[in-house]
Amino acid sequence: MRAMSADHQTACRAWELLTRLLLERRVQLPALAAEFDLSPVQCHVLHLLEPGQLVPMGRLAETLACDASNVTGLVDRLETRGLIARQPAPGDRRVKVLVLTPAGARVRTQLQRRLAAPTDPFRRLPISDQRALVRILERLLE
Amino acid sequence: MRAMSADHQTACRAWELLTRLLLERRVQLPALAAEFDLSPVQCHVLHLLEPGQLVPMGRLAETLACDASNVTGLVDRLETRGLIARQPAPGDRRVKVLVLTPAGARVRTQLQRRLAAPTDPFRRLPISDQRALVRILERLLE
DNA sequence: TATTGTTATACTCTATAACTATA
DNA sequence: TATAGTTATAGAGTATAACAATA
Numbered sequence: 001m002r003a004m005s006a007d008h009q010t011a012c013r014a015w016e017l018l019t020r021l022l023l024e025r026r027v028q029l030p031a032l033a034a035e036f037d038l039s040p041v042q043c044h045v046l047h048l049l050e051p052g053q054l055v056p057m058g059r060l061a062e063t064l065a066c067d068a069s070n071v072t073g074l075v076d077r078l079e080t081r082g083l084i085a086r087q088p089a090p091g092d093r094r095v096k097v098l099v100l101t102p103a104g105a106r107v108r109t110q111l112q113r114r115l116a117a118p119t120d121p122f123r124r125l126p127i128s129d130q131r132a133l134v135r136i137l138e139r140l141l142e
Numbered sequence: 143m144r145a146m147s148a149d150h151q152t153a154c155r156a157w158e159l160l161t162r163l164l165l166e167r168r169v170q171l172p173a174l175a176a177e178f179d180l181s182p183v184q185c186h187v188l189h190l191l192e193p194g195q196l197v198p199m200g201r202l203a204e205t206l207a208c209d210a211s212n213v214t215g216l217v218d219r220l221e222t223r224g225l226i227a228r229q230p231a232p233g234d235r236r237v238k239v240l241v242l243t244p245a246g247a248r249v250r251t252q253l254q255r256r257l258a259a260p261t262d263p264f265r266r267l268p269i270s271d272q273r274a275l276v277r278i279l280e281r282l283l284e
Numbered sequence: 285t286a287t288t289g290t291t292a293t294a295c296t297c298t299a300t301a302a303c304t305a306t307a
Numbered sequence: 308t309a310t311a312g313t314t315a316t317a318g319a320g321t322a323t324a325a326c327a328a329t330a
Contacts, residue, residue, distance in 0.1 A: 016258035017279035094288040116158035137159035
């Protein structure tokens with residue numbers, strides 16, 4: 001057993017707790033997605049596509065850390081649903097860029113609101129703790 | 143637009159930031175799982191099965207919020223790998239309980255350590271923030 | 285030659301419905 | 308009759324390899 005600093009143990013304990021929270025939310029995501037007739041990964045794509053943004057398919061594959069061939073089917077299904085559209089990229093005819101349709105933007109707005117709706121246990125946290133979380137997470141994600 | 147209290151907005155902002163963090167980790171999970179030649183959901187099953195615990199298959203389905211038929215294949219693959227085993231449940235011959243094998247317990251130990259290994263950006267947070275996170279998340283998850 | 289996106293293929297994850305064994 | 312788990316089936320998510328169009 002290697003000696004570990006108290007600071008390292010604190011960091012691991014914090015990350016372990018975040019992991020438990022992650023796995024819990026991971027389990028809840030399919031039901032949340034189903035409220036919009038979406039899959040978890042489709043939710044993620046809509047979350048990533050900001051209105052007015054032009055996102056090359058290859059960049060989406062990078063962000064999702066998945067193979068480009070996977071994005072083809074993913075985009076097919078969202079395009080069939082009328083939520084996103086492929087467009088030719090100006091300047092490089094190999095590239096296709098993705099844009100939210102107006103319908104997609106509307107679904108995304110509702111989805112974002114739903115994703116940001118805190119659970120009951122979270123809402124019961126003291127407001128000072130919630131403020132502390134905002135400050136810490138903003139620093140972490142900046 | 144409905145009026146929302148400042149407290150409600152703080153809670154939503156905090157939950158939104160947690161959502162972003164969790165979607166990022168969701169993307170990283172397949173690669174982490176692949177370090178152990180596992181899928182994300184297989185990681186989750188090992189995470190849930192504490193050594194020595196007897197978990198009925200139906201309870202696993204509940205915890206994973208998925209259909210029981212799904213658990214059959216999931217358990218098949220982990221059992222083929224020699225990481226878990228089905229056992230008859232004492233008292234009700236319809237039920238099968240799951241247990242970690244010794245090999246499964248070893249993999250779980252390494253997996254838990256890996257899941258708790260904080261990312262570089264997280265380790266760069268002030269130790270006071272990390273301690274605050276531990277305190278807040280323990281309260282949230284209790 | 286290298287890169288972007290697609291297709292073909294295979295495996296895992298997931299749900300629904302029908303089934304078996306047991307309660 | 309009801310419940311626990313399995314099987315059959317189907318669709319979605321994922322990767323690898325081969326391919327077409329373009330750079």
